[in-house]
Amino acid sequence: MGDSIISHVMLALLATTVMQQQTDNSATNQDEPNVVIIFTDDLGYGDLGCYGHPTIATPNLDQMAAQGMKFTDFYSACSVCTPSRAALMTGRLPIRNGMWGNRRVLFPNSPGGLQQSEVTIARALKQVGYETLCVGKWHLGHHPEYLPTSHGFDQYFGIPYSNDMEVEKRGDPPLPLMENETVLEAPVDQTTLTKRYTEKVVSYIKEKKDDSFFIYYAQTFPHVPLYASKDFKGKSRRGLYGDVVEEIDWSVGKILDTLRQEGLAEKTLVFFTSDNGPWLIKMLEGGSAGLLREGKGCTYEGGMRVPALAWWPGTVKAGSVNHELASTLDLLPTVAELTGAKLPQDRSYDGFSMVPMLEGTGPSKRDHMFFYRRNELYAVRLGDHKAHYITQGAYGKTARKLERHDPPQLYHLGHDPSEQHDISAKNPEILSRIDQLVKDHQASLDPPPSQLDRKAEKPKS
Template identity: 45%
Template sequence: MKSIAVLAALCWSFGSLASCLAADQPNFIIIFTDDQGYNDLGCFGSKKIETPNIDRLAREGRKYTSFYTACSVCSPSRAALLTGSYPKRVGMHKHVLFPQSDYGLNPAEYTIADHLKSQGYATACVGKWHLGHHPETLPRANGFDSYYGIPYSNDMNHPDNKGKPRLPSDELWANQASAIEIWNTPLFENEEIIELPVDQRTITRRYTDRAIDFVKSNQDKPFFLYLPHSMPHIPLYVPDDSYDPNPANAYTCVIEHIDAEVGRLADTVRDLGLSEKTYIIYTTDNGPWLQFKNHGGSADPLRAGKGTTFEGGQRVPCVMWAPGRIPAGTTTDAFVTTMDLLPTIASITGSQLPSEKKIDGVDISSTFETDHSPRNELIFYSAQGVLEGIRMGDWKYLSKVKTKGKNKPAGRERFLFNLAKDIGEQENLIENESAIAAKLDARMVAADEEITGAARLVWKREAVPAN
């Protein structure tokens, strides 16, 4: 206690207490791609895509094979990662935001960036935000010191999402200049549009340039970098030196370009001597957009992809790297979600989260060295925020609304899978294990009732009175 008092006195003399106490804390980099499949990395089994830099992070770190996002589409997934909460708990569960949307993540929520900033960290968001494009909902309102990136998906147009091209993906790939000739996606610096349209051919590289500048500028103090790449969400673009005109290789080109840029950033951390005090987490917001074929990825051996509550929609690749803190060359099947990152980061930094904000994440730092996770369940909501399922332990139960003509409801289709034996969700055990299904259904409903009853409000723009 005496030494802490002396340290506090020195901090009072030479700067803020938070900054001084943070001096020896580790750095955190979260790299979050868009629509990347479970099978779209070499270290996760891809036979087509070469990702030597991310594979190196896996060799030097730990691969997570049961890592989940909280939703199968962009905005809810991102809200969950940053707040440690189910999207429904923070009101961000009803599909994705568009340029004409009048709501966004409430700045009253408590994010990873809010928490680390309160601990004296420098914080930056570089990339796709997609939690609201109004100034009140952009990154600087949610704990980040700076923002550089696009506010929503790269297939959305400023200001009202009108005028979007209706061209085949192969045709867009063949005409890389369409990035600026057809699309009207904005690039933001903090709250201002600085480029319209953004040149998507170079955006992955420019994100990395900004990320590297941030790391270099803050190498002498702890930092948090959130790097949500806007690729490989369609439309796909790359710089000239990464371009293959064969559209069959479009998706491969984009992932391999991302890998090269991840390598540049990781090498910067190594070259600055920051390896043993930096955590790098690489993952993605949801599974692959399979309907776009060679412009979408692969979730093999999982079932389905983006937009579904099958494993291919929400079980995603994840690599965690922290030399000296996470054992090298290891793999775990521990049950983990993006919601667990906030409480885990708080645990690593020895800091407390505010008790007034209930969250759904748990501290999974035990999984760095063991296969034991304190998480035992995950509630599954559809892309529209409808309750659809639950995983408890190795069992996964889904109750999905069936539809017929014009999407009219036609009862429910129920599934029960043992993921330990059937990762591809091919054997429906609903008839043979009805007692287990009933137990899971009851728990799913009870959990949803609690989340719904305690849900917090999103930020919503007030209507402008008519003159």
């Protein structure tokens, strides 16, 4: 009897403590910013009006750039879907978080996913009282233990992997639309996806306007197959691809308008970017990397340099153009600094906080970028220079034979963003500095097994 009474008292005290912690977290976050990350799929560096596209109309994104910051040298951490998403969520290169592999991405028959040991942006923000929502394409594992609701998100609405993964001869199921862990519709009507995603984000903002919230809106498009709603299909001068991008632009406009209408614009950081470069072998159904070389699937600039916009009225200077290095890897440490979230110190991170850049108080903390393909380091950027140790084209007929370079090819990206003129012979000292950077980086690696392959294997050293 006595033990039972003591147990009940202890449980009551524990419950009171948890409630107090939740109240304290809520109170401390009233002045912290909301965060909305909009992550498109296969959108190229040259696909927006504000990045120079002549026939795709993107007035809302152009206005977002005019009211915020446009990045010219922003990189995804990988040139394909799954690893790039894992890097954004964890602030760690895929070679560190296990989302690398010979298969390159997860498929409907893949058994693996992002491991529970990884701390996502959502999980970090839950610790400081944020409400969290994931909308759209997840692609970090479709089994229950890997879904967004198992990685710090309170709610999930979207498709669990790429919209082309319904290949009958491979045994893929009909493409599912999910709410949390439940399939709502299969196959999903893809013509309605952008509008339904937008409605979910807009309603969530209105519902949570008095709370601190994080929204990760991972667009399904413009990944192929392309679908636009009847309001946008046939409207763009760029054809179906343009229709899809212009509907994404409309979606972003609705979200920004909602933040303004709810009085949340000055309390919310909105960051827009892409998971990798354009899928060039899809021809007119693929996008444009502008003057950058190649596209999705390779480590040339067109595969990993992507459009990026930051919008936060009153904090991010309107009309600013940032030419410094930054990456999706930097979003986790940036959000952690802005919100006071504490990250575990038992692991290595590859991101740097962008807060000084966003607030205009200092330069980028990043001076280098590592470019991986599967588990091998292909290239390194240091300042304006980029060294290619291994080169290979992206897909199909453009996928030239893999070539290893000793000495590495070297390009000055300020002078030669299209990577056409190798200057390695005249710059041995720059290659020496990059080589030392590589040695230091590789010494910090202890790669886990691949989560993308059917059979885990140890990465090459």
